[in-house]
Amino acid sequence: MQFKNPELLYALFLLLIPIIVHLFQLRKFQKEYFTNVAYLKKVQLQTRKSAVIKKWLTLITRVLLLAAIIIAFAQPFTSKTNTFNAQKETVIYLDNSFSMQAKGEKGELLKRAVQDLIETVPETKTLSLITNTDSYKNTTIKAIKNQLLQLDYSSNQLSYDAALLKAKKSFSNNNNSIKNLIFISDFQQNKNDFNHTKDSSITLSLVSLKPVSKSNITIDSLYVSKQEANTLEVTVILKNNGTEISNLPVSLYNNDQLLSKASVDLSGKASTVFTLPNNQIIKGKITIEDAQLQFDNTLYFNINSRSKINVLAISNSNADYLSRIFTEDEFNFTSKKTSTLDYSLFDTQNLVVINEIEALPASLTTALKAFTDKGGAVVFIPALKGNTTDYNTFLQRFNFTPFNQLVTTEKRITTINYAHPLYANGVFEKQVDNFQYPKVNSYYPQSNVQTSSILQFEDAKPFLSQKKSVYVFTAPINDDNSNFKNINLIVPTFYNIAKQSLNAATLYYTIGQDNSYDVAVNLQQDAVLTLEKGEDKLIPEQNYFNNKVVIKTNDLPEKSGIYDLKNKTEIIQNVSYNYNRAESDLSYINLDNLKNLTVNNSIASVFDTINNDTKVNELWKWFVILGFVLLILEMLILKYFK
Secondary structure: OEEOOHHHHHHHHHHHHHHHHHHHHOOOOOOOOOHHHHHHHHHHHHHHHHHHHHHHHHHHHHHHHHHHHHHHHOOEEEEOOOOOOOOEEEEEEEOOEHHHHOEEOOEEHHHHHHHHHHHHOOOOOOEEEEOOOOEEEEEOOOOOHHHHHOOOOEOOOOOHHHHHHHHHOOOOOOOOOEEEEEEEEOOEOOOOOOOOOOOOOEEEEEEEOOOOOOOOEEEEEEEEEEEOOOEEEEEEEEEEOOOOEEEEEEEEEEOOEEEEEEEEEEOOEEEEEEEEEOOOOEEEEEEOOOOOOOOOOEEEEEEOOOOOEEEEEEEOOOOHHHHHHOOOOOEEEEEEOHHHOOHHHHHHOOEEEEEOOOOOOHHHHHHHHHHHHOOOEEEEEOOOOOOHHHHHHHHHHOOOOOOOOOEOOOEEEEEEOOOOOOOOOOOOOOOOOOOOOOEEOOEOOOOOOOOEEEEEEOOOOEEEEEEOOEEEEOOOOOOOOEOHHHOOOHHHHHHHHHHHHOOOOOOOEEOOOOEEEEEOOOOOOOOOEEEEEOOEEEOOEEEEOOOOEEEEEOOOOOOOEEEEEEEOOEEEEEEEEEOOHHHHOOOEOOHHHOOOOEEEOOHHHHHHHHHHHOOEEEOHHHHHHHHHHHHHHHHHHHHHOO
16 A cells, blocks of 8 residues: 555554543543442542543544544555556557558548547547657647647658657656557558567557558559650559459549540450640649549649750761751750850750861860859760760769770670669560661770769660760761761660750659659759749758759658649749659558467557556545544444433
8 A cells, every 4th residue: 555645644643642641531540449438438439430431432433534534634645566656657659651541430541530539538638649740758648639639641651660669758867757658540551561679668559550452543644655756645554452343434634634544354454545735734633433532543744845955966977867856846956166156055965976076175175064064964975086085084073984096897786774763664575685786886995983884885885875964975976977867766765865954844743752853944142943833932952053952852841732833923834743642552461370469449548558557545534534433432432422
């Protein structure tokens, strides 16, 4: 038995006072009686004995009565553990990721969990509550009730390890406190399993919420599958992890105007194709109707007007093949001889091609280095009678291995790096092992230890290699030295190098991934670009170069949709962002294999367990009752004891 106010027990020493007083009252002088009153003496002696017993009984009941009152005020109690005076800390992790939109027996899992917390947790109980996006430390349910009722779903899903770490940081450093961590989630199966390292200082309780149905339909992705002069086709991929669906309506909107509608039979995975006009700005939206998860029922995309890429060729010989690749509809192509070259032209270019010039002045190398530092790309093609010293100065400036002396031996180009970004996106339908190899008659041998090889000779030496934004050929590609111009490979090679020099925005981006794109714009000093959608406005990470701005985003923006990229009030282009589809698959972790952990299916049961473990049985009421019984007993003794 323990006491809330043990210091009051010192009052028990006061019980000595009535005992001492009582003992003094029993002390009497001895009298001698005459024989003629012997009978009376006997009667009086019996009466005195009865009076002494009555006084002792009265004394005992009064002492016990006072003792019961003192002990009652000291508030005695019993508990399973000696934890009454210990500080109690409760931290709750509430998963508000998109998978918690799934429907349970009483509605959406997250909304039901919020309601259960409000109904179960005492309003004045101090606790800390964290979600994937917010933290409320040392507060009460009453104080954050409105925030909980308005809690929205988040695309920023923390891994389970990160959520546990975040929750544990909400506890104090008090080693003597009782720490309870309540983890509320649907425990969706994702890239990370639930790995819990046992911590003796923290009691972890899991609340596993499960939907009634695990079926869900999602718009997985979208891409341009065919492009012609006046039209382009976009293919929409849909996924279904439930029973087969027939005639699922799929709608295509342009700026909230319905353009087209299709019907799809969906079992597992299916696709549908929409046709759009080419060379037209599209603010597109694909929608379906599905009662389970809502976040993946819409996919936003946009098609902007094309920004022309500026390409400068520095060539003292014929460069007509470059003008045929870099056509006017997509590129602004300019060719200059070294004698008429103005280095200030670099400030407006995206790509510079050094096309077989024999000498590279140091000033040109310096200007090219400054150009690449500002985001430009360079393609270097050596000349047959080139100055090797100038070439190697250029190569070393860009951290390439120097050329050896020209070798006049025929060499075939036999290896294509199909995984390289130049060829990875639809250039080849399949890898080709048997084709007519291009060849060169002379080349500059070079090691490729510091670069990424794109095309290689049969001896694994590089023909075309890359380091950052610089591309280097090791042989001239004019008709006298090579037939490389005569094969189809030359067009995607130069075309994609130019396209990557200005990384234009794609159809859409995924929130939470590392996204980067270039915007062809000239900004005034201290000006910034903003992403805006309705009242939502944010300033993304951006790096400004001479004629473009590189935009980088990850967790921002937080909401999906089509955003206007603005320079002050001018809309430069549109950018679409969609939520990650990773949570669309409603598969869950098997928690039965977890050891030393309690798994519950309701929030109320967790708090019942915690309350029972720290339950205190208060005994002061019983001592008050005992006091009343003793008081009644004393009254009975005084009245009826003769």
